[in-house]
Amino acid sequence: MTASYRTVYAFAREMHPKTVKHDIHYGTAGFRTKASNLGYIMYRMGLLAVLRSRYKQGVIGIMITASHNPECDNGVKLIDPHGEMMEQSWEELATKLANVQDDELEATIKEIVQKYSIDMTVRVNILIGKDTRPSSPSLAKSVVDGVLALSGKPIDFGIVTTPQMHYFVKCRNTHNEYGIGTEEGYYTKLVSAFKRLRGDKFNNKNYVNKILYDGANGVGARKIKYFKERLGDCLEIELHNDAGIGTGKLNHLCGADYVKSQQLFPTGVPNIPNQRCVSVDGDADRIVYYYNDENNKFHLLDGDRIATLIAEYLKELVLACGIDLNLGLIQTAYANGASTDYITKTLKVPVACVSTGVKHLHHKALEYDIGVYFEANGHGTVIFSKNAKDKLNEAAKDNKLSEEQQQSAEKLLALxxxxxxxxxxxxxxxxxxxTILNAKGWNIQQWEQTYTDLPNKLLKVTVQDRNLLTTKDAERMCVTPEGLQEEIGLIVEKYNKGRSFVRPSGTEDIVRIYAEAATHEESEKLAAEVAQKVYELAGGIGAPPIIP
Structure with a gap:
């Protein structure tokens, strides 16, 4: 038994004892629960990060955040060396390490070390970031204690967005080939490329160079200020819901999740007819666009809309280059059926459907030269393969190609x-x-007119145990409880263009219900009927759902 193992046990017993009796699971976004229950979890994730770093022989990141959750919650997730989510086999280790008793912690650490032949003498760096929640500083201290207990070196980046942490980790592991791994490096890379694409003038037409930005009273409100300074006249950003000037609580009646799930205009943002607005969530990894028209009707442009806009523009540029690149778009079952039809039938872009969770979309996107992935909630990005980047770099310098082909390649490289x-x-x-709206000369209404969404509704039912509900076929079919899928099928048949599925939450004992149909009234009634069946057959607790 090494001194390090004894230190681990002593710290756990004296400073970070296990305080919660029930088990907690590492879900699609790591651990997430009430902040008051997370101290010992944070300490143990500091331990795991050091083990993971030594095993992968690279820098690992730890992000302390609960994203779109209320301010009283918090959470933690580990970031792998390429900036991606931690691989699934280690998620199981995270769950195990989080739930063992204090007197079993030492043996569990030793078991992991032996199983993965980890060299405990290797010096490693662990990057740590946090969001703006009041609980984050004390929880970060617990993480640092865990890192130090196994002789790792913690590097605290302070308050940063979750995407910044992913960026920092990848930069460190590519020796800054991907970018300079600092906040300034992050701002410089994105802003320089944006200005390069924007050029000296706008394509005008109907594009208006102004957005109203809802910062959800979180870290996204803080960091957008650095972009405002650097963008200057390139893009006018009017900031709202900025906790720095005391306008409200984190994610409360504002932010991307509120706007998407409630399909309502957020508090704190002025209601100007036809004005393009954006909302981000508490850790700035989700975004949705929206506006109210002259009749005060709300219009939402969510992750599906963003994905189709991006895929269409990228396809145009790839065709203009004349380069053979494989472009694909990845969605989840939450994607609106109308968006899937538009992508496959109008854009002629292949679509893959995967289980909910960014890690699933990200993994699938790697199969394409250009993989566009977005969840309907506004969380997504684009991945370019090495093959794509090599071909584009060659095309941009190939004098045998036309000027248009070279310029299209240069645009893609800047993108x-x-x-x-x-x-x-x-x-x-x-x-x-x-960038795309300016290039097309579109306003937000023209963007919206590309296709018509099917009305949809999201509901959730609190249950005794979410693990009793299991799914297959990218979560579109319910396997257990027995009979539930058959009941859902019978309900869906009653509605024009009806579609519905249910899935357990990755972090809470709730079941999420999605429904879409030809009209808003039908989608709401369909969702409520399915929710009622979930309540009856999957162990619902609390007040039963009411059918309108």
Whole structure:
């Protein structure tokens, strides 16, 4: 038994004892629960990050955030060396390490070390970032204690967006080939590429060079100020819901999740007819666009709309280059059926459907030369393969190609620098969307007119145990409880263009219900009927759903 193992146990017992009796699971976004229950989890994730770093022989990141959750919650997730989510086999280790008793922690660490033949003498760096929640500083201290307990070196980046942390990790592991791994390096890379694409003049037409930005009273409100300074007249950003000037609580009645799930205009943003607005979430990895028209009707342009806009523009540039590149778009079951039809039938771009969770979309996107992936909630990005980047670099310098072909290749290369390929990045995605709207000379109404969404409704049912509900076929079919899928099928048949599916949350004991149909009234009634069946057959607790 080494001194390090004894230190681990002593710290756990004296400073970070296990305080929660029930098990907690590493879900699609890591651990997420009430901040008061996370101290010992943070400490143990500091330990795991050091083990993972030594095993991968690279820098690992830890992000402390609960994204779109209320301010009282918090969470933590680990970031792998290429800036991607931690691989699934280690998610199971994270769950195990989080739930063992204090007196079993030492043996569990030793077991992981032996199983993966980890050299405990290797010096490693662990990058740590946090969002603006009041609980984040104390939880970060717990992470640091865990890192130090196994002789790792913690490097604290302070308050940063989640996408920035992913970017920093990839930069460190590519020795700054991907970019300079600092906040200034991040701003410089994105803004320089955006200005390069924007040029000296706008394509005008109907594009208006102004957006109203809802910062959700979170870190996205802080960091957008650095972009405002650097963008200057290139893009006018009017900031709202900025906690720095005391306008409200994190994610409360504002932010991307509120706008998407409630399909309502957020508080704190002025209601100006036909004005293009964006909302990001608490850690700035999701974004949605929206506006109210002259009749005060709300219009939402979510992740599906962003994905189709990006895929269409990228396809245009690839065709203009004359280069053979494989372009694909990845969605989840939450994608609106109308968007899938538009992508496959009008844009003629292949679509793949995967399970909910960015890690699933990201993994699938790697199969393409250009993989566009977005969840309907506004979390997504674009990944370019090495083959794509090599071909584009060659085309940009190939004098045998026409001027138009070379310029199209140069545009694609600049777009790559605007995009944060490591993970969904609200600010990066915003710059990408603004680039495309300007290039097309579109206003937000013209963007919306590309296809008509089917009305949809999201509901959730609190259950005794979410693990009783299992799914297959990218979560579009319910396997257990027995009989539930058959009931859903019978309900869906009653509605014109009806579609519905249910899935368990990755972090809470709730079941999420999605429904779409030909009219808003039908989609709401369909969702409520399915929710009622979930409540009856999947162990619902609390007040039962009401059918309108």
């Amino acid at each position: 790559i620098d605007v995009i944060n390929e490591t993970v969904g990045d609200a600010i990066s995605d915003m710059l990408l969307v603004e």
